[in-house]
Amino acid sequence: MSTINTENLILDAPTDxxxxxxxxxxxxxxxxxxxxxxxxxxxxxxxxxxEILGLVGESGCGKTTTAMAILQxxxxxxxxxxxxxxxxxxxxxxxxxxxxxxYRWTELSLIPQGAMNSLNPVIxxxxxxxxxxxxxxxxxxxxLKPRILKLFxxxxxxxxxxxxxxxxxxxxxxxxxxxxxxxxxxxxVIIADEPTxxxxxxxxxVVAQTILEVKxxxxxxxxMIGHDMGLQxxxxxxxxxxxxxxxxxxxxxxxxxxxxxxxxxxxxxxxIPSIKEKKPLKVTEGLTHDLRNxxxxxxxxxxxxxxxxxxCNEPPRMYQxxxxxxxxxxxxxxxxxxxxxxGGYHG
Amino acid sequence: xxxxxxEIKNVTKIFGGGLLSTSKPVVALDGYSLDVYDQPARITxxxxxxxxxxxxxxxxxxxxxxxxxxxxxxxGINLHEMDRNQRLxxxxxxxxxxxxPYEVYNPFYRVQHIFDMVVRNFKLGTNKKExxxxxxxxxxxxxxxxxxxxxxxxxxxxxxxxQRVMVARAxxxxxxxxxxxxxxxxxxxxxxxxILDIMMKLRDEHHISFLYxxxxxxxxxxxxxxxxxxxQGVTAEKGDTAQIIENPKHPYVQELVNSIPAPDPEIKxxxxxxxxxxxxxxxxxxRGCRFFPRCPYGMDICKQKQPGMFTVGPQHEAACYLYQKQxxxxxx
Numbered sequence: 033m034s035t036i037n038t039e040n041l042i043l044d045a046p047t048d049x050x051x052x053x054x055x056x057x058x059x060x061x062x063x064x065x066x067x068x069x070x071x072x073x074x075x076x077x078x079x080x081x082x083e084i085l086g087l088v089g090e091s092g093c094g095k096t097t098t099a100m101a102i103l104q105x106x107x108x109x110x111x112x113x114x115x116x117x118x119x120x121x122x123x124x125x126x127x128x129x130x131x132x133x134x135y136r137w138t139e140l141s142l143i144p145q146g147a148m149n150s151l152n153p154v155i156x157x158x159x160x161x162x163x164x165x166x167x168x169x170x171x172x173x174x175x176l177k178p179r180i181l182k183l184f185x186x187x188x189x190x191x192x193x194x195x196x197x198x199x200x201x202x203x204x205x206x207x208x209x210x211x212x213x214x215x216x217x218x219x220x221v222i223i224a225d226e227p228t229x230x231x232x233x234x235x236x237x238v239v240a241q242t243i244l245e246v247k248x249x250x251x252x253x254x255x256m257i258g259h260d261m262g263l264q265x266x267x268x269x270x271x272x273x274x275x276x277x278x279x280x281x282x283x284x285x286x287x288x289x290x291x292x293x294x295x296x297x298x299x300x301x302x303x304i305p306s307i308k309e310k311k312p313l314k315v316t317e318g319l320t321h322d323l324r325n326x327x328x329x330x331x332x333x334x335x336x337x338x339x340x341x342x343x344c345n346e347p348p349r350m351y352q353x354x355x356x357x358x359x360x361x362x363x364x365x366x367x368x369x370x371x372x373x374x375g376g377y378h379g
Numbered sequence: 380x381x382x383x384x385x386e387i388k389n390v391t392k393i394f395g396g397g398l399l400s401t402s403k404p405v406v407a408l409d410g411y412s413l414d415v416y417d418q419p420a421r422i423t424x425x426x427x428x429x430x431x432x433x434x435x436x437x438x439x440x441x442x443x444x445x446x447x448x449x450x451x452x453x454x455g456i457n458l459h460e461m462d463r464n465q466r467l468x469x470x471x472x473x474x475x476x477x478x479x480p481y482e483v484y485n486p487f488y489r490v491q492h493i494f495d496m497v498v499r500n501f502k503l504g505t506n507k508k509e510x511x512x513x514x515x516x517x518x519x520x521x522x523x524x525x526x527x528x529x530x531x532x533x534x535x536x537x538x539x540x541x542q543r544v545m546v547a548r549a550x551x552x553x554x555x556x557x558x559x560x561x562x563x564x565x566x567x568x569x570x571x572x573x574i575l576d577i578m579m580k581l582r583d584e585h586h587i588s589f590l591y592x593x594x595x596x597x598x599x600x601x602x603x604x605x606x607x608x609x610x611q612g613v614t615a616e617k618g619d620t621a622q623i624i625e626n627p628k629h630p631y632v633q634e635l636v637n638s639i640p641a642p643d644p645e646i647k648x649x650x651x652x653x654x655x656x657x658x659x660x661x662x663x664x665x666r667g668c669r670f671f672p673r674c675p676y677g678m679d680i681c682k683q684k685q686p687g688m689f690t691v692g693p694q695h696e697a698a699c700y701l702y703q704k705q706x707x708x709x710x711x
Contacts, residue, residue: 090567091538203429232428232594237638237648259567262597262640266648285644303572304642305597307624 052253053079053102053221058115060094060101067324071097071110073277073331076350079221084247084254086268086285088261088300092323094277095257096145099223102255103140104132120220137168141214143207143224143243145257150210151198157209158194164216183212186249187242204235208242215246222247223255228263240267261304265289270356273297277323278331279350281364283357293353293364295336330361338363382455383414384556384588385440385473390449392435407435409612409685410449416605417555417588422578424599424620425592427609428635433592436609437560440590441475471501474549478561480541484533490544491529497551517547520585521577539570546577550585557581558590563598575602596639600624608632611669613685618695628697631670668700676701 060072072094079085087095100106102117104124116123119139124132144150152160161180165171171179181191187208198206207227214222227243228236244267247254256268264271265285272282273296281294292298327333329344336343340363350358351365359365390411396404411432415423427433438444439451442458451458453469461469477483484493494514497503504510515525521543528536528544536544542562549557559578563571579602581587593599599606603620608629616629627633637649667682668674674681680700689702 090570233596233638233640234428234634237640240640241648260640262642265642265644266640289642289644301642305571305595305601306642307597307600307636307639310601310621 049080049083051078052081052120053255054116054118054121055098055102056116056118058098058101058117059113060097060106060110061113062110064109064324069323070277070326071323072101073326074347075115075274075277075279077272077279077282079253079255080356081253082247082251083270084256084268085282086264086271087255087257087274088259088264088271089274090259093274095274096225097277098274099142099225099255099257102223103136103142133168137164137219138217139219140221140223141217141219143210143214143222143227145225145227146230151206153198155197157196157198157201161209161213161216164213168217180212183216186215186246187212202235203231204239207231207239211239211243211246215250215252218250219252221253221255223257225257226259227256229258229260236263243267261289261300273300276326276331279360280332281359281361283354283359287354287357291368293359293368294332294361295338295364296332332361381416381418384417384454385413385415385590386452386455387411387413387436387440388450388452390439390446390451392432392439392444393447407432407612408439408446411436411612411614413607413614415556415588415590417586420582420586420588421604422582422589422591422602424603424606425590425609426594426596426599426606426635428594430611431609432612433594433609434560437475437558437592440558441473442469471552472555474552474554474557476542476545476549476557476559476562479565480538480545481533481565483545484541486533488532489529490531490533490536493544493548494529494551497548501552503551513551517551518544520550520581521547522573523547537570538566539573542566542570542574543577546574546581550581550587553585554587556588556590558592560592561594562591564593564595571598578602596624596636608635613669614688614698615670616695616697617688618692622692622695626692628691628695628702629670629699630674630676630701632697634673668698 055078056076058072058075059070062069062071075094075098077085087098089095097106097110101112106112112125115125117125119135124135151157158177158180161183162176165176165179177194180194184191184193189205189208189212193201193205193209198209201209211227224243228239231239240263243254256264258264268285270282270284271288273280273288273294275296281288281292281297288297289301292301327344329346330336330339330348333339333343342362348360348362350360351362352358353365353368359368390408391406392408394405394407395402413425425433425436435444439446445459453473456465458469494517498510498513504513511525514529518525518528523540523543528540533541562578563574566574575598578589578591582589591599591603599620605618606620606623607617608615608623608631610631616623616627616632623632624636627636640648668685671677671681678700686698686700686703688696688698689705691697691702691705
């Protein structure tokens with residue numbers, strides 16, 4: 033069975049689409065008195081132009097840490113201890129703060145988690161928007177208002193929001209203000225950290241569609257962090273799955289839902305509650321080890337159904353199993369490969 | 380049909396609008412009625428978006444707030460006319476599990492303390508050994524072991540463990556009804572299934588009914604028996620959970636079901652959704668249907684009076700004038 037040479041598991045030539053963001057061997061750790069917590073461990077992926085990449089996993093798996101590392105906003109006691117983050121080919125890890133300002137908001141912007149709490153409650157929306165613009169551009173006062181109104185128009189906000197305070201807006205409108213702010217300076221990458229998690233389903237759908245429209249119109253690339261697999265299926269092009277600080281699988285959304293290869297991805301897909309059919313619920317444990325004390329070998333060994341001795345010795349590397357599709361499990365890669373040989377795998 | 384276990388009769392709850400208040404009163408629940416049956420034990424779902432009155436309802440049922448009008452009866456006794464013994468019985472038979480498993484713990488006490496409090500207050504077990512056995516039994520029901528967690532502090536537990544401890548605490552009293560207010564919205568997808576599974580097990584094996592309050596229709600579909608969809612303080616639709624979700628009748632419920640993101644990249648949302656402009660939302664039809672400003676089927680009558688419940692199928696009712704005719708045509 034294991035005679036297939038997984039080292040050369042490249043089924044298709046890599047796509048030649050431009051990579052706007054590349055993360056390579058990123059390691060972030062939080063130093064605590066009882067040892068370092070490895071919140072992101074050897075994370076590597078890339079984001080192509082005009083693509084939406086979903087980043088999913090249970091809480092504490094390192095999704096937000098990875099996103100904050102990309103923005104260079106990891107809070108102490110966390111720090112980036114290794115790896116590279118390249119935007120349009122240029123590494124931004126370790127460059128001085130003054131240099132970083134050129135990237136933040138102009139190249140990289142953030143739609144934060146819980147927009148309700150990220151606006152200043154005592155400052156009018158117009159002032160908060162103007163702040164973001166003035167911090168990066170010398171703009172004439174008379175140009176400011178038309179610019180902001182145009183942004184409102186882009187995200188479907190009425191003009192009267194200009195003169196309002198955050199508490200006068202509904203949750204969906206506040207989230208749209210945050211979307212408007214994130215596109216103020218035409219960034220090439222927007223990171224959206226659970227942009228709709230606090231909203232009701234109907235509002236969530238409207239905001240999600242706003243995000244898709246904005247993305248389409250501006251041609252930006254996005255990273256969408258979330259745990260709602262349904263929303264991911266609706267919005268993203270590729271999905272990256274994280275578990276305990278590691279990236280376990282990344283691939284096109286179709287394949288990830290129809291044909292997940294990593295055992296953890298399979299579990300995530302099975303655990304989605306459906307409204308089409310009643311099915312027995314798949315019961316699972318959460319994180320089973322302390323992140324301060326990660327096991328030798330594969331990170332998923334304690335929960336994996338297919339665990340073998342070899343999994344416990346050496347950590348798996350990323351194996352390519354399709355176009356833009358990588359999995360961090362030797363056995364899963366072999367299974368995918370043998371399915372492909374049997375004709376069951378649609379590349 | 381048997382007597383309902385818990386009966387909510389035309390309850391209205393109004394906040395604010397007092398003598399010295401400058402703001403307009405907020406009607407959180409408006410003539411709301413709900414019957415929770417048990418025997419056999421079942422899971423009754425209250426579904427609604429934020430601001431629909433779910434939390435007000437929980438507070439009323441648990442007796443934290445008095446209703447402005449109407450009454451809540453448990454086994455036929457009005458909640459606010461109970462004597463001491465009846466109240467103790469109610470406290471014992473109706474338990475609650477809350478949304479955020481992080482907030483309900485006192486961080487300074489070990490998990491053991493939570494159970495000790497229950498044992499002391501309700502005099503469960505005459506000696507240490509017996510009460511210990513009951514604690515152990517309750518933990519086993521939710522799939523935990525005493526030695527694993529009793530000596531720990533709340534912050535040392537995982538999210539799923541915390542919520543399970545809360546269910547075990549509620550179970551210890553052998554309640555007839557557990558009011559579960561969004562018990563799974565703060566836990567991860569992979570743990571959600573575990574909590575829901577425990578709820579079903581308690582229903583099927585231990586005959587405990589649930590009032591499951593949620594905004595998530597898909598979990599309700601998986602475990603619920605009856606469902607009430609709440610919209611701005613009134614019931615929009617009620618009936619069998621599967622029936623409502625597979626064949627929603629009220630335009631609001633249709634919109635809700637259509638907006639659930641399908642976990643399938645091949646089935647995309649239909650693109651158009653009718654959300655009213657700000658001006659439409661501001662139109663106040665004080666006596667009319669609350670959904671009218673957003674409703675694609677709005678009629679004249681909708682502006683004038685909140686519709687009552689019309690029968691749309693067996694044990695299936697919707698508060699919408701679209702079904703008025705249908706009901707009248709049916710032979711009585």
